[in-house]
Amino acid sequence: MAVETQSPTGTTRQTPIVDRRVLVADRRVLVPSWWRDAVGLTIWANLLIVTALWVSGGGLQALSTPAGAFTTLGRLTGLIASVLLLIQVLLMARLPVVERVYGQDELARRHRLVGFWSFSLMLVHLVLITIGYALSARLNVFVQFWELVVDYPGMLLATAGTVLVVVVAMSSIRAARRKLRYESWHLIHLYAYLGVGLALPHQLWTGQEFLSNAWATIYWWGLWIAALVAIVGWRLAVPLYRSLRHDLRVAGVRRESADVISVLISGRDLDRLPVAAGQFFHWRFLGRPSWTRAHPYSLSAAPNGRDLRITVKDLGDGSHELAGVTPGSRVLIEGPYGRLHGGVRTSRKVLLMGAGIGITPLRALLEELPQAPGDVTFIYRAGSDDELVLAGEIEQLAASRGARVFFVVGHRRRERNSWLPSSAGTLSDADGLRRLVPDIAEHDVYLCGADAWMDAAAKAARECGVPADRIHSERFSW
Known part of the structure; x- marks a missing residue:
């Protein structure tokens, strides 16, 4: 049996291959289907618990008067805003269960959605509480607001925290994000943690539902402590331990094209690092000016237990500096992250479809995925032959593994969004x-590239009969 590959120049060649046993899913990163339900159930359960605490604290009875109605609804919106704020933090705390269920790109979208509702309800809470207290004391609402901020325990801190959250929320609006560099946006976003911390004393010192009974107090303190442990553990302690445990260092830098380089990272006992092809880390290269800011780069080669490799295009400050990184430099990592791996595979046949530098995790998947001849098809979209990074490696892997490769080269369509x-x-x-993959409806489809390109490719796959849950993608937009 032989496999045929098509090169960028249009030539073909046939290479003998050997059949091998096919495993559908990668057990190292397999995600049980019930995990997603469990995470969702936990979120809704906490929302029901805080609502029950509000009811048990006399929330419904207080609706009988205008002042009571404003005040009690203000407390309810504050409770829900608090829980959503914690959920927002936990979604990005890098908890393995949550991250493996949703993946970083979906988590980022949910993080923004939950953040919007948390921010909105927090403002509603402030307005309702102020009006309710003003009606009770028969004061002007502005005078009442000033007294709340100045006289109530923790309110000055909570006000400062609210201002920080407002700044973060404004920077997260799409129009604002487009005008900010990723490094600047990321730095501003870190103030959200400070804002949450400043709001904590007010809630635990004066909140009726926080102090109404011992169980309520234990519940709320437990939530905040759990959030703190998750952040310190999975955002700081685990990444630092893994970086030092594996003694990661730059082993070499290779230029792939005028604006693309590959960085090889060596380390100790890398076979014990729980990473699969298709995943990515957040990287910090010590000794570079931007080392304080982590940057997400996917592995461009399957992990082999000896070294890791990333291939990066010059798209920003961090990627531009990598060309000058010196061998021996220490490397810090966070991760691995992402759902673009063999663990989400559900079908024997797989289509790997990438554009531009987005082919790097797909190249690693092509190397690692168990497959029989004809099971895997690789579509590489590029603007020109000069932009076909790692094309030679992809051809060689396809020839040895029995995969088909199509290089789809040419400038994009301007009259409509298209892959x-x-x-x-x-x-x-x-x-x-369909012309390239006639039986595409029988495939799992892995996508990686620019957002608009992936949207067009995913839409085409669905029109060809591929169910949405068999289309897997990774987005690095922020």
Whole structure:
């Protein structure tokens, strides 16, 4: 039996291959289906618990008067805002169960959604509480607000925390994010943790539902302590331990093209690092000006227990500096993260579909995925032959593993968003996929590239009959 690969120049060659046993899913990173339900159930259970605490504290009875209604609804919105704020923090605390269920890109989207509601309810809480207290004391609402801030325990800190959360929320609006560098946005976003911390004393010192009974106090303190432990443990302690335990250092730097480099990282006992092809780490290269800010880069080669490799395009300050990193430099990591791995595979057949530098995790998957001849198809989309990074490696891997490779080269269509190049003419996105992969409906589809390109490719795959839960993607937009 032989495999045929198509090169960037259009030539083909046939290479003998050997059949091998196919495993559908990678057991190292397999995610049980019930995990997602368990995470969702835990979130809703906490929302129900705080609502029950509000009811048990006389929340419903207080609705009988205007002042009581404003005050008690203010307490309810404050409670829900507090829980959502904790959920928002925990979603990005790098908890393994949560991260493996959703993946970093979906977590980021949910983080923004939960943050929007938490922020909105927090403002509603402030307004309702102020009006309720003003009606009770028969004061002007502005005078009442000033007294709340100045006289109530912890309110000055809570006000400062609210201002910080407002700044973070404003920077998270899409229009604002587009005007900020990733490094600047990330630094501003860290103030959210400080804002949460400043709000804590007010809630635990004066909140009726926090102090109404011993169980309520234990519950709320338990939530905050759990959040703190999760952040310190999974954002600080575990990454530092892994970095030092494996003694990660730069082993070499290789230029792949004018604006793309590969960095090889060596280390100790890397076979014990729980990482699979397709995943990524947040990297810090000590000795570089931007080492304080971690940058997400996927592995561009399957982990082999001896070294790790990333391939990076010059797209920002951090990636630009990598060209000058020196061998021997120490490397710190956070991760591994991401769901673009063999553990989410559900079908024997797989389509790996990438554009630009997005092919790096797919190249690693091509190397690692168990497969029989013809099981895996690789589509590499690029603007020109010069942009086909790692094309030689991909051809060699495909030839040895029995995969098919298609290099789809050409400038993008300008008349509409499409995964195809302009040379495809009037061919629809779905028809383009069917021509390359006639039985695509039987495949799992892995996507990585620019957001708009992945949206077009995912839409085409769905039109070809691929269920949404068999389309796996990784997005690094922020």
